[in-house]
Amino acid sequence: SPPSVLTQQTRDWRQAVTDGDQERLRGWRTAFVEGLRQARAAGHGAEIDREGALLRPDAALGGGIPNGAYRCRVTKLGAKSQGLLPYISYPAFSCRIKAERDLQGFAKLTGSQRQVGLIFPNDQLRSVFLGTLVLGDEARAMQYGSDPERDLAGYVERIGDNRWRLILPYPRFESVIDVVELVPAP
DSSP states (O other): OOOOSOOSOOSOHHHHOOHHHHHHHHTHHHHHHHHHHHHHHTTOHHHHHHTGGGGOTTOOOOOOOOSEEEEEEEEEESOSSTTSOSEEEOOOEEEEEEEETTEEEEEEOSSSEEEEEEEEOOOSSEEEEEEEEEETTOOSOOOTTSOTTTEEEEEEEEEETTEEEEEEESOSSSOSEEEEEEEEOO
8 A cells, every 4th residue: 555645643734734735725726717717718618517516616515535446537727838738638547545544545546647645634615635646657655745846735525426526736747727536436
């Protein structure tokens, strides 16, 4: 199983988060709106509308996510720089959420970019995800906070019956925001 990516033994994400990631979290809605704007301007309005709550910034319903196996599908909105696509939707990968001490551990198990980290309690609407990006054939995750290029911060939100999303504003690579749909694996 992937090693824990956080060294601090804390249940309070505010004690673990880097300053840069606190900024990214604060700007989540701005990132979401800008990513959608770019994707719609590039002609992807129909695809966005088809996703319903997944790609609506204010769709969070409240309630945590249970441990278990998930199908996770990544949609990248907005382009970090010229020449990158403002809308990409990938097929589903395998993810897992499991108890990790008194928090939850999240791991994307397949694909060339794998998010690994911890889910912290936050408020009624959303939990906070802090983690790192594992690339290619790397076997293990780096410690959160050791490489800003790899650090990830986002929110986990319930958006329907048995449907959640992980939103990752301003990831270091490619997009303005990544939205990961999470549905229980059959």
